Structure formats: C-alpha cells, structure tokens
Amino acid sequence: MGFLKRRRPAGLPIDWREQAATSVTWFDPMVADEQExxxxxxxxxLTEKDWEAANGFALTDEIRLTISxxxxxxxxxxxxxxxxMVKTIIVHPTTMVWRGERAGPVPGLRTDAPLSLLGQAAHAGGPVVxxxxxxxxxxxxxxHGHDVVLHELAHKLDMLDHVVDGTPPLDTQAEHDRWVQVCTAEFEAIRGGDNGDLLWDYAGQxxxxxxxxxxxxxxxxPQxxxxxxxxxxxxxxxxYRQDPAAIT
Ligand SMILES: [Zn+2]
Structure with a gap:
C-alpha cells in the first residue's frame, strides 16, 4: 500500500487559501475559524449552484472561486x-449592454437607449448575472465601495420574503420598524441630493x-x-451578524 492521494471533494481548488489571499482583500485579515x-x-x-458562461466565454477556477x-x-x-433564491449564476466577460425597449426616465415614455448593466438579479428565481x-x-x-457580487446577492436576500422592497426578512416587528425608519431617512437624503458620495446615487433609485x-x-x-x-x-x-468596521 502506497500513500493514497486524498481527493478533495470537487469544488474548491486545493490551493484555494492562497488564491483567496490574492483575489479578495478581506480574506487574509480574518481569523482561522472564519476562514474555515x-x-x-x-x-x-461553488458546487450546489448552477454556473453558466455567456456565449463565447469560458468559466475558470479563478472566476468561480472569486465569486463564491x-x-x-x-x-x-x-x-x-x-x-x-439563488439557482444559477451567469457570468459575462464584461459589462452587458441591454438594448431592449423599457420604461424610460420620463414617466410614460419608453426608451430603447442602450443600458449598461454590471449585473442583474431582478427576478425571483431568475439567474444572478x-x-x-x-x-x-x-x-x-x-x-471604491462597489461590489457587483455583493450587490446582486443582496437582492436575492431581499427577495427571501418575496418582495424586493429593501427590507430582508427580520426577526421582530421592532427590528422591522427601526429598519424602515433608518433606511427611509438615508434614502430620502440621497434623493435630496445632499448626502455626500459614499452611497452612490443609484441607491436613490x-x-x-x-x-x-x-x-x-x-x-x-465599513468604517x-x-x-x-x-x-x-x-x-x-x-x-448580517458581522461587524466589519471592527476588523479592518
Ligand atoms: Zn441592483
């Protein structure tokens, strides 16, 4: 009997920790059990969701690992x-341009101007793009404060209660009331246009x-x-039961 090479379950590459340390900045400072x-x-x-690549694009280990x-x-x-609520992740090489007709910025008028999309998770049960x-x-x-993966998956958490209304499922009515109060105040400040540039204007959509x-x-x-x-x-x-401002 020789040494049997232990096979890792399909999924994470064997050197995933080294890859994580270079592909995502938050991994290295974490404590060991969080990394685990x-x-x-x-x-x-990586293994339980379905992955698809846009036409002419091929998924690599790096792509699947970074997103996962x-x-x-x-x-x-x-x-x-x-x-x-997440079934399928579709990865495009770069920003998608949507050319379909849709509701335009002027109420009642439609537009077919090209729209750039970094990602999409608009429909319950639909793919994350x-x-x-x-x-x-x-x-x-x-x-820079932008993360398309966190953004699209946050929509999927929001959808857990079957409405995309900016309020994910919360445990108590008191938490729900506070959530709505705090978010509404910030949302109105953004829409008022006088809120600095930390939360980009799209948050006022x-x-x-x-x-x-x-x-x-x-x-x-976070800080x-x-x-x-x-x-x-x-x-x-x-x-989220996390305190990232305390870590960085
Ligand atoms: Zn969005």
Missing amino acids: RIGELAQRF LQAALLVLGLTFDHYR IAWDEARRNARHPE DPGEFFAVATEVFFDR DLRAHNADLYDILSSF
Whole structure:
C-alpha cells in the first residue's frame, strides 16, 4: 500500500487559501475559524449552484472561486440556506449592454437607449448575472465601495420574503420598524441630493437598490459607513451578524 492521494471533494481548488489571499482583500485579515467557515460556504456555493458562461466565454477556477468567496462573505454570519433564491449564476466577460425597449426616465415614455448593466438579479428565481471584469476588480479594490457580487446577492436576500422592497426578512416587528425608519431617512437624503458620495446615487433609485448599494458599502467601506450613518451601519451589522468596521 502506497500513500493514497486524498481527493478533495470537487469544488474548491486545493490551493484555494492562497488564491483567496490574492483575489479578495478581506480574506487574509480574518481569523482561522472564519476562514474555515468561508471555505465551507464557498465550497457549497461553488458546487450546489448552477454556473453558466455567456456565449463565447469560458468559466475558470479563478472566476468561480472569486465569486463564491464573495458569496461566502455576505452570509458568513447567516446560513447557506439564505441563498435558497439563488439557482444559477451567469457570468459575462464584461459589462452587458441591454438594448431592449423599457420604461424610460420620463414617466410614460419608453426608451430603447442602450443600458449598461454590471449585473442583474431582478427576478425571483431568475439567474444572478455578473460581469466578471467588474467582479474581479471590485474584489481587489474595496476602497471604491462597489461590489457587483455583493450587490446582486443582496437582492436575492431581499427577495427571501418575496418582495424586493429593501427590507430582508427580520426577526421582530421592532427590528422591522427601526429598519424602515433608518433606511427611509438615508434614502430620502440621497434623493435630496445632499448626502455626500459614499452611497452612490443609484441607491436613490428605489428601496431595493438602496439595500443592495448599502450592502456594498457596509462590506467594502465599513468604517466610512459607520462614520457617515451609525444607525445604518448598526442595522446592517445586526442583519448580517458581522461587524466589519471592527476588523479592518
Ligand atoms: Zn441592483
């Protein structure tokens, strides 16, 4: 009997820790048991969800791993079951341009102007669509406060109660009331146009986009978000059961 090479279950590459240390900036500073939990969650995301590439594009280990790691970060304090609305991830090489006719910026008028989309998770049960070049850049540069993977998956958490209204399922009515109060105040400030540039204008589109954008900033620039609006940081911290401002 020789040494049997132990086969790792299909999914994470054997050197996933080294890859994680270079592809996502938040991995290295984590404590060992958090890294272990990230690995478990990423493994499940990678193997239990369906992956598709856009026409003419091929998925690589790096693509699947980076997106799965970001997915793991979002639910590190929650459960993998929070991704039950996620079935399929479709990866495009770069920003998609949507040319279909749709409602335009002027009420009642339709437009067919090309619309650039970094990602999409608009329909319950529909796929999560990710632009890879953006996802890759975001994972390495959190200082910009954008993360397309966290954004689209936040929409999927929002959908858990079957409405995309910027409020994911919360445990108590008191938490729900506080959530609505804190988010509405910030949302109105953004729409008023006098709110600094931490939460980008797109957050003022509707409450669903507000939650997705706030999630990006919560994970990417937690200390800035806490300084900007401690109540908003606090409710996100309670929901995600994470305190990223304390780590970085
Ligand atoms: Zn969105």
